[in-house]
Amino acid sequence: MRVRGLTGGLAAALVMSFALLDGPAAVAAPSAGTATPVVAARVLTYDASGAAEFKSAVDRGAAIWNESVDAVELRPVASGQRADIRVLADDGWPRAVPGPLGTGTVYMGRQAVDQGYYTIRIAAHELGHMLGLPDRKPGPCSSLMSGASAGTACTNPYPNAGEQAEVEENFEGARTGALM
Secondary structure (H helix, E strand, O other): OOOOOOOOHHHHHHHHHHHHHHHHHOOOOOOOOOOOOOOEEEEEEEEEEEEEHHHHHHHHHHHHHHHHHOOOEEEOOEEEOOEEEEEEOOOOOOOEEOOOOOOOOEEHHHHHHOOOOOHHHHHHHHHHOOOOOOOOOOOOOOOOOHHHHHOOOOOOOOOOHHHHHHHHHHHOOOOOOOOO
């Protein structure tokens, strides 16, 4: 996951920049009792217990989103708890049935895998729908949400900068200053 609290470093950089533009400046160290507030991500849980042979691909797809965005974090559901996102394996084509933002069901369809599509890209793509992203077909391999239109040779499971920014915007209002 990327660093969520950047305000301290940003403030120091700005002070140093102003010093270069307008003469000397002093930088005060934070007092012992103060800490830079960290803005917590909205946590969404997922249940991959029904994902069969795709469970590790789903876990990796979730990890990719966690590495790529700050406003939301995907975590496996705790035992006995209800998940925001259910992930199931079936013999059809992969698909997502989103509910309200951050909820729904992902189907990891074996048909695409049998045709040669990369399982981790499939998982990250379908989880992208749960994060509010639409399909963008046709599209290049550099666009995660281009899905199958990028072809079977495409193994890129990472969202591009535009897709990352859209997810950040989708979840920005859900962030709080408290740890969740």
